[in-house]
Amino acid sequence: MAPKKVVVVEVELNSDNVERIDFDSKHTLLDWDVIVFFPDIANMLNHSESYQGKISLNENDSFRLKERCEHWRREIKLALDAGRTVICYLEELKEIFVDTGQRNYSGTGKNRHTTRLVSLYSNYESLPVSLKPRNASGSSMKLSPKASVLSQYWSEFGGESTFEVTLHGSPPTASITTKAGDQVVGGIYRTTSGGNFVTLPMLTFYQDDFFSGGDFNETAKVFAEKIIHSWLGIDASLRSETELTPAPQWAEGGVYLLHAEASLKAKLLEAEQRLTEAQKQKEEAADSLLEAGSLRALLYEKGAPLEKAIIRALTALGFEAESYKDAESEFDVVFRSAEGRLLGEAEGKDNKPINIEKLRQLSMNIHEDLARDEVNTQAKPVLFGNGYRLQAPSERGQQFTDKCVSSAKSSGTSLVATTDLFRVAKYVSDSDDTAFAALCRAALLQASGMVAFPNEPVTLQHPIQPLTASPFSNDGIGEEFATDGA
Known part of the structure; x- marks a missing residue:
């Protein structure tokens, strides 16, 4: 054994x-x-x-x-x-x-x-x-x-x-x-x-x-x-x-089935059906929750997951945004609005800032994009950086190297820290503040070097109010009672 x-x-x-x-x-x-x-x-x-x-x-x-x-x-x-x-x-x-x-x-x-x-x-x-x-x-x-x-x-x-x-x-x-x-x-x-x-x-x-x-x-x-x-x-x-001892197959035949068993089996089938439906609803809610929280990837991701989060954030700000790939070119994100057309590259670094190498790649992509027959005007270059991505945002250093910032200013490139993009995209997603979103789009288009997004309006505090419930049962929430807050 x-x-x-x-x-x-x-x-x-x-x-x-x-x-x-x-x-x-x-x-x-x-x-x-x-x-x-x-x-x-x-x-x-x-x-x-x-x-x-x-x-x-x-x-x-x-x-x-x-x-x-x-x-x-x-x-x-x-x-x-x-x-x-x-x-x-x-x-x-x-x-x-x-x-x-x-x-x-x-x-x-x-x-x-x-x-x-x-x-x-x-x-x-x-x-x-x-x-x-x-x-x-x-x-x-x-x-x-x-x-x-x-x-x-x-x-x-x-x-x-x-x-x-x-x-x-x-x-x-x-x-x-x-x-x-x-x-x-x-x-x-x-x-x-x-x-x-x-x-x-x-x-x-x-x-x-x-x-x-x-x-x-x-x-x-x-x-x-x-x-x-x-x-x-x-x-x-x-x-x-x-x-x-496992019941033999013959012992489960109809002739040996008790009347109480038949009704209980029917109840069990009904309960299993409800459980299946509840599990399906839970999975759908979990998928929706994952999608709703996908903006947080701007804080810690790199590669394709970071690019997808950037596209989602730009869409929240009112841009039409998508990745681009054909037989000759591949760009992380191309995005446009009534104010203009932009092309972006994304980079995440574990424990260091974004350096000038990615800026050089972005410059090459801008020229490749302009060489396409359907493009008549050069896109605004934008470099999205998630430096020190494994650290909490409050503990991070400068997201781009000094050389990268200096070169971006001279080339008219916008540098966007994805932690800053998360802040404004979260506010717009939560508030649907279209005027604020327009200010963010303008900041992206007008910047040379680091983008300074506007400060969002002050958010409300959330005092706590308990609902009484037994800590030992699973009967759900009990009677509500008010307090003056936390």
Whole structure:
């Protein structure tokens, strides 16, 4: 028999006998026999605001977190339905506010204010079992008599374990409880399909003596092999008790079908159809979201993706824009409006500014373009640059070299930092301000050297308004209540 395949989500072990994947990933769990999961969202809470003493995520980070939690909720459910063993270490409950995507508006004109609506969310939304955790900590615990399959694990790691939450949701089949008060702090949840969801109190997986010179050492390796062996032991013990015999084909015939099964099968088919339709709607919404956010490629892309984002931005500013290619010439973008015709080249650099070489190529393209029979007037040359593209825009140096800027001034070439193009294109896309777009077109046509786009009008701030909802359920958003803002 092939050895069992084990995967750990988020935590890393010093072993070649286990695979690790990040919480912020989209891996399926069906490739493994034993899944060890940590509902740890700490790495997804960077650069966040604070509201009512809790972290408050912006719209983009909220979507990303909820998407990942829903992914793991679905994957764990599928793994359990497929008869897998899922071991979940019960971390501290982390409650945060997430953006619901809903807005309230008040006032008119310059006095109009937008209020962002938020709801409470937690790391335990990533689990398919309603645990209803409450933060509480301690180390005095015991196994219930029905939890004998955990005896070997508990004898080795029970003394090192600490609970960080108590559970108040669906009772487990077998429990780990506090010694005083019998509060549930872990246990085993069995499924009818043969899968087992095992919840365990926390262990310290990154102990100080596991590292030498910043790397895992032999002590970490011994610990890793020991705990992997224990996980496999839990899986083997559970399977020996719950192994199901696949129903033979004859047993599923109509003569043996119960009346309740027939109606439930019909309900299952209806639910699967709704799920298929919902998945299709989700995919369409995801595609639309990707398209709507494609302008952000101006901030970090190079090559063809950068060129496509430039065309989209120019179109937003009121140009007719497209790439051009024939048997003799290939230009990144040719764009025109009532004010004039322009030809552009695009360049992205990882950690340096755009140099004069691309300007020379642009000059050659201008002459090639003018040599075409259908072109009577020389196009305005424009060089789009995304220098230092791997750094945040606020941390970047000058986008073009001094030599490139000097040459552009003498040749009448417009130099456009794609970060600046993003700023104005985003504003026009959001506001549909045609007068502002006309000013941007004029800036492109009139510049020699760096293009100075106009400053967009001041945007409105978005105070936060929460929507009450249980952080432990998945029933959606609850009753709305107002505040004075963040």
